[in-house]
Every structure is written in C-alpha cells, then in structure tokens.
Amino acid sequence: MKMITIYHNPRCSKSRQTLGLIEEKGRKFVVKEYLKNPPTKSELEQVIDLLAIKPEQLVRKGEPEFKENFKGKDLTDAEWIEAMIKYPKLIERPIVIDGDNAVLGRPPENVLKLL
Structure with missing residues (x-):
C-alpha cells in the first residue's frame, strides 16, 4: 500500500x-x-494536475486575503498559482x-x- x-x-x-x-x-x-510549509510552485502544479481542476478552483474565495487582493480580478492560471504560493491560506x-x-x-x- x-x-x-x-x-x-x-x-x-x-x-x-x-x-x-x-x-x-x-x-x-x-x-x-x-500553512507552516507552503508547497512549491512545482508541488502545487502537480496537485492541481492530480485533482484535474483549474488553479482558480482551488482558491478559497471567502478568505480575507482573497477579498483584499483578488476579488473581481481575472487572473491567469499561472497568476492563481503564484497567489496561492504567496498566500497559502487561499489553498482549499x-x-x-x-x-x-x-x-x-x-x-x-x-x-x-x-x-
């Protein structure tokens, strides 16, 4: 196993x-x-691939970090990944x-x- x-x-x-x-x-x-040891860009990309979702679908939109920095913005997949690396609380x-x-x-x- x-x-x-x-x-x-x-x-x-x-x-x-x-x-x-x-x-x-x-x-x-x-x-x-x-939250203590945020994933690297490579790790986060791998997780997103395994989940078979778009990066934005992994974002917690109720978090203050989202509301303050990203609400209403149209980000690329790469920008969402960078956002989650910078603000790991955004990761579902x-x-x-x-x-x-x-x-x-x-x-x-x-x-x-x-x-």
Whole structure:
C-alpha cells in the first residue's frame, strides 16, 4: 500500500475529519501542514494536475486575503498559482493524494474514494 499525503490545516474541522477517516481505515499517511510549509510552485502544479481542476478552483474565495487582493480580478492560471504560493491560506483544504489520484476533502467523505 502506498503512503497517502494530506495537505492539512489542523485548525480546520473538515481537514481534521478527513484525517480521521484516513486513520480509521488504517492507512499510512504523511501530513503536510501547508500553512507552516507552503508547497512549491512545482508541488502545487502537480496537485492541481492530480485533482484535474483549474488553479482558480482551488482558491478559497471567502478568505480575507482573497477579498483584499483578488476579488473581481481575472487572473491567469499561472497568476492563481503564484497567489496561492504567496498566500497559502487561499489553498482549499484538505487535499488528499494517493499515488496518481487526489481528492479535495470537502466533504470529508470524498476521501473514501481513495481508501
């Protein structure tokens, strides 16, 4: 069995619930607290590719950083990626990766597709 990776924010209830589901299934995992150690551009591009979404779809639009800096702006994919690198709070959470598959844990039950 491969190691699961979870991009996690311990202050987020959905992230904690998703991590709990992984633990319940007995899967080995590694936690990446992306607010403490933001992903690199390459890592974020890989995550977006695995999720098969556009970068803007990974942006949390309710965050103050979004409202203050990006609301109403039309950014390119590359600019959205740079925004998430500069402001990691903008990255939707949790993201769970198992090999070549990834899901957003919103709702947490989405992770069951990987388990």
